[in-house]
Amino acid sequence: MDQDQNQEKGKSSFDHALDLLNFGQNAYGAGKNLGRAGRFVSGAGRLAPILANPVVATIGGIALIMIILIFVLGGKGQASETPSATPAPITNQNINGIVNITGATPQEIQTVNDALSIGFSYPGYKNKLTSNGPINITFQQNLTWQGGQVDGLTLSGDEIIIRSGLSPEGLKYTILHETGHVLIFRNPRIWQSYPFSDLISADPACYSSLGFLKTYPFANTGGGGGDAVESFAESVSQFLLKRQPLENFQTLCPNTYNWELRNIFQETQ
Ligand SMILES: [Zn+2]
Numbered sequence: 001m002d003q004d005q006n007q008e009k010g011k012s013s014f015d016h017a018l019d020l021l022n023f024g025q026n027a028y029g030a031g032k033n034l035g036r037a038g039r040f041v042s043g044a045g046r047l048a049p050i051l052a053n054p055v056v057a058t059i060g061g062i063a064l065i066m067i068i069l070i071f072v073l074g075g076k077g078q079a080s081e082t083p084s085a086t087p088a089p090i091t092n093q094n095i096n097g098i099v100n101i102t103g104a105t106p107q108e109i110q111t112v113n114d115a116l117s118i119g120f121s122y123p124g125y126k127n128k129l130t131s132n133g134p135i136n137i138t139f140q141q142n143l144t145w146q147g148g149q150v151d152g153l154t155l156s157g158d159e160i161i162i163r164s165g166l167s168p169e170g171l172k173y174t175i176l177h178e179t180g181h182v183l184i185f186r187n188p189r190i191w192q193s194y195p196f197s198d199l200i201s202a203d204p205a206c207y208s209s210l211g212f213l214k215t216y217p218f219a220n221t222g223g224g225g226g227d228a229v230e231s232f233a234e235s236v237s238q239f240l241l242k243r244q245p246l247e248n249f250q251t252l253c254p255n256t257y258n259w260e261l262r263n264i265f266q267e268t269q
Pocket residue numbers: 068069070177181224225229230233
């Protein structure tokens with residue numbers, strides 16, 4: 001990871017996408033994700049009639065290949081999980097055509113709504129997230145990736161998987177982090193313009209020595225989809241949630257904050 005960091009300046013966004021293939025179990029991960037990339041492309045084609053933004057019509061041809069996940073926070077945010085007396089999951093809830101939620105309890109549906117509502121107060125976030133049709137959010141028990149339990153996975157620009165039974169706080173964080181990954185899939189131009197290494201240099205207090213935004217659960221050990229992808233997704237959730245140790249995100253990380261404001265949350269671009 002340190003070596004990767006030193007080479008970061010010379011890398012293109014495409015290199016970052018390739019980096020993701022090198023994370024974890026290479027051959028297995030690559031094969032699996034090529035399949036997912038294909039599924040994403042076909043999903044975009046299926047949704048073509050309801051494309052709201054002509055810019056995103058180009059997405060179908062650009063298959064960013066990614067492995068995306070959040071590892072379990074070591075006990076953090078997990079304490080309030082109470083498996084007893086959990087209401088029965090609802091088969092399918094379509095919320096205003098924006099998300100299809102499957103397998104969630106009424107409380108989980110409400111929490112997803114609450115989380116998305118925070119983001120939707122920013123028209124740019126709402127438009128960029130929803131401009132390619134609804135996002136399928138599936139809740140399931142025992143969500144694992146490469147042998148470890150995870151809280152959330154984003155499989156494509158259309159598909160998020162969430163582990164059932166997270167605390168409301170943990171679910172809110174996880175869903176907003178995952179929408180950061182969806183933004184990457186649905187807005188490749190923004191992802192390609194993400195000045196990752198420049199932001200690390202400009203906001204040194206905000207990133208771990210491995211180059212992850214410090215609020216990311218594995219900021220100090222590495223993981224997920226890699227430093228650039230996870231820092232992008234994490235900065236989206238922190239713009240909206242402001243968790244410790246970056247609770248004063250706007251003043252502690254002004255360059256990261258302002259880049260997001262201009263390129264994601266404001267209406268322009
Ligand atoms: Zn992630």
